Amino acid sequence: MKIALLGYGKMGRYIERLATEGGDEVVLRVDEHNRADIRSADLEGVDVAIDFSRPDAAVANIELALAAGVPVVVGTTGWLDQLPTVRKQVEEAGGALFWASNFSVGVNVFFAAARRLAELISKENYRVSIEETHHTEKIDAPSGTAITLAETVAAGLRGDRPDIISYREKDVPGTHLLRFSSDIDEIEMTHTAHSREGFARGAIQAAHWIAGRRGVFTMADLLESD
Ligand SMILES: NC(=O)C1=CN([C@@H]2O[C@H](COP(=O)(O)OP(=O)(O)OC[C@H]3O[C@@H](n4cnc5c(N)ncnc54)[C@H](OP(=O)(O)O)[C@@H]3O)[C@@H](O)[C@H]2O)C=CC1
Numbered sequence: 001m002k003i004a005l006l007g008y009g010k011m012g013r014y015i016e017r018l019a020t021e022g023g024d025e026v027v028l029r030v031d032e033h034n035r036a037d038i039r040s041a042d043l044e045g046v047d048v049a050i051d052f053s054r055p056d057a058a059v060a061n062i063e064l065a066l067a068a069g070v071p072v073v074v075g076t077t078g079w080l081d082q083l084p085t086v087r088k089q090v091e092e093a094g095g096a097l098f099w100a101s102n103f104s105v106g107v108n109v110f111f112a113a114a115r116r117l118a119e120l121i122s123k124e125n126y127r128v129s130i131e132e133t134h135h136t137e138k139i140d141a142p143s144g145t146a147i148t149l150a151e152t153v154a155a156g157l158r159g160d161r162p163d164i165i166s167y168r169e170k171d172v173p174g175t176h177l178l179r180f181s182s183d184i185d186e187i188e189m190t191h192t193a194h195s196r197e198g199f200a201r202g203a204i205q206a207a208h209w210i211a212g213r214r215g216v217f218t219m220a221d222l223l224e225s226d
């Protein structure tokens, strides 16, 4: 499959390496330097665009892919408050968008477990909190994953979103801790990414999965499909 990488930083380069090893071909690489020169015609012949860029660039990149009629997989975080508007744009254009605040299978299993735990604990008297730790180059805080986790837990509790504390430490790929604490005891669940491999593999899997589909999808759709 022919891939355009919208954003060619840590994630874009990792995806290029794994996708190429798997037999895909990266035919376009877009970064801060050439972004202004890219038109939808440049995406001609591209099967899928994959965006790992910046919070303030993601929506324009989605619009570029939509204008070109190319399905787009988006891992960039920090723009998801605009998802309702973008969803309408995708539907009106008859396009395809696959977004995820975290593409790793492990984190998505963690979300499902967190939801169930929150449901089970909802009638008990626990304080809930989330902590996330990432590398110091990360622009947005809290992380997209922590926000999704907070929304997932709130849905399970039928209550408010828990508070999130963000830490930045050199070279940490991404760690998320969910804690339920009471005067009697404490339950903690942690997901620790050892590298960016899970994010990159999930994004490539999504890029293959979205081919031929129309609509707005996320990891639950992929993981629940046959
Ligand atoms: N959903 C998930 O599973 C994951 C999401 N992420 C998210 O992905 C995003 C990127 O992460 P990461 O690769 O680590 O970040 P990097 O900073 O390493 O890379 C970002 C890239 O985007 C480029 N860029 C800047 N502006 C634009 C633009 N207008 N159009 C296209 N590209 C642009 C940068 O170019 P230049 O270098 O020239 O400035 C750089 O190539 C972040 O939002 C991060 O939170 C990260 C990991 C996993």
Ligand SMILES: O=C(O)C1=N[C@H](C(=O)O)C[C@H](O)C1
Residues within 6 Å of the ligand: 077, 101, 102, 134, 138, 139, 142, 143, 144, 145, 146, 173, 174, 175, 199
């Ligand atoms: O910026 C990162 O690196 C990551 N960003 C995502 C997020 O904001 O949740 C996913 C992952 O944790 C790595």
